[in-house]
Amino acid sequence: MISDEQDNDSIESEYEALLSFMYLSPVGLVRTDPYGKIDMLNPMATQLLMPLVKSLGLENLFETLASVAPELRNLVTSFRESCGSICVNHRVHVSSAADGGIVLSCTIVKVNDEVLITVLTDVSCQVATERRLRQTDSWLDAIYTIVNDFAVLGLTKQGVINSWSPSAERLTGYTESEAIGGTLRRFCSFTDLDVDVLDEHLTFAREEGWYSRDYLCQHKSGYDFFAQAMIAVLREEDDEFSGYTAVFRDVTERKVSSDNLANLLTKDHLTGAVNRAHFFNLAEKEFARANRYQHSISIIMLDADHFKHVNDSWGHPIGDEVLKSIVKIAEGVLRAGDTIARFGGEEFVVMLPKINSVEALVIAERLRSSIETSSVDAGGEKIKITVSIGVASMNDSRSTLKQLLTSADSALYHAKSKGRNCVVDIDDF
Known part of the structure; x- marks a missing residue:
């Protein structure tokens, strides 16, 4: 007969083998609750996620990935089965090809109502080959x-x-x-x-x-x-x-x-704006053209004001309507050759080819005022929408997409600090 002590030794040995597997695994493994709170991850997962970690630290998987894959949270919440694969090899574009082209493959499995297992793999080389x-x-x-x-x-x-x-x-x-x-x-x-x-x-x-x-x-x-x-x-x-x-x-x-298939692959599923990955593809081409023909490009970063309050007060469905309304209004203001993309959460980026800083400010203000005068119906109550906007245009010190995005994001931060619902040009401070 096998004694209880032998059973315990066997279980402990299996547990140690499992921990060893997680630690040495060549792929990233993350265990979370259904809301993304992390309770276990291996070193490879930490390495893959570290470029996205901000001041809050690596505590919630969905928040860490929100800037590059905001759709993951929606995929999880809309999965109604008690267990099973929520997504398989879903590609997350961490950076553009110009900035290294880091792409992660993400598979999320629902183990039960309390546990999700996420597998992350670096497929950057594979994507470049494809x-x-x-x-x-x-x-x-x-x-x-x-x-x-x-x-x-x-x-x-x-x-x-x-x-x-x-x-x-x-x-x-x-x-x-x-x-x-x-x-x-x-x-x-x-x-x-x-x-x-x-x-x-x-x-x-x-x-x-x-x-x-x-x-x-x-x-x-x-x-x-x-x-x-x-x-x-x-x-x-x-x-x-x-x-x-x-x-x-x-x-x-x-x-x-x-084209129908392309829309599925290049558009944000909620708002219809260009998704983050396709934005980088378009931007690479526009910057190549701008550098070749000495054209200007301007970038607008905009963020929905007090968006968390909207979600908390009226629910996520109304928050979704706010985001869709912003994109619809923007498409009415922008030219045919301009691009609006959902960059993450409630943040959007607009690319304006052949537009200098003076023209970009005019467009940004027209966009801000058009959104300010709109509203979203929340069960008979009208919710007013405003956005904060940061603007940056190409010059000798800002000649790459990364530099423009960083500058526009900094201008957006100043717009928020000034009280929101305003436009700030990076050259104004």
Whole structure:
């Protein structure tokens, strides 16, 4: 027979083995209650979360991740099963590619009504590899899937059309005589904000050997369609650059379906604003364009005033309506080429391409006043909304996204300290 003492020794041995596993595990392991309060975590979890730890310390997992993954708390609270996987390999973008590209994979398992286990893994290298593969796949897709609905044309070094195939006429409706001597703007639709974007794409192709993307196009008869394009560099026998070959194909049906998927991947599920990860992707492109063409970029950081009081007084559903209202109002104030993103919790960031500090202050004040005059219905009671805003614009000392975000955040802090519901420019103090 096995004695009680042997049973206790066995249990103690298993417990020590479990602790050893947690301590030596190559992934981050965190045990919390349903509200995110941490009661156990291993060294790897501490290492992965440390870049996000603020003054409050590493006490609550959801609060630690709120600035980069505010949706996790909602995922947990909306999970109604008694146990099971709440999310699996949910990606958390801790920093942009320009700042190191740290990405964590997050899996949350509900053990019971009192315990959650979260597994964190650094997948930064995997994400970077996937990004490179997507670029390669885009090129291969443009080669292997061109069957019938395609167009081939040639461009000079300056991007002027110098050859035009019958397939190009079928796709666009323009004859060779109408197309030769023009540019891709003949049938590719660009906004006023994208006046330099075609030159930028040709530059990318020249530097990398090829460039691929989708364009909104307009047939000569007037209807719109989406075309996938691959622009490849032409070289002479002596490797001298001589122009480009462009291949277009109609992908309208696929584009509609992929846009629906893109919205799921790039938009904040609650407000419809751009999510944090996609904001960094867009910002990288805008800053590359700004540096190439010496354009300005301004950043607005805004925070809903007294948002905790709203949640505490009227409940989280009304708080959600406040956040959605802020985004809706902002979209009515901003231009088509501007971007508003939910940065975390009740904080939003707005990117204004080709806008200097004077213009940014005008837009920020218009945004603040528009929100101030609005309200949200809370069961018959009107809740007034205000926001605090910080503004920063590019200059010689603020030329990177990180510097602009830091400056705008500092200006936002001063706006709050001045009493909230105001706009502060980083250059004013």
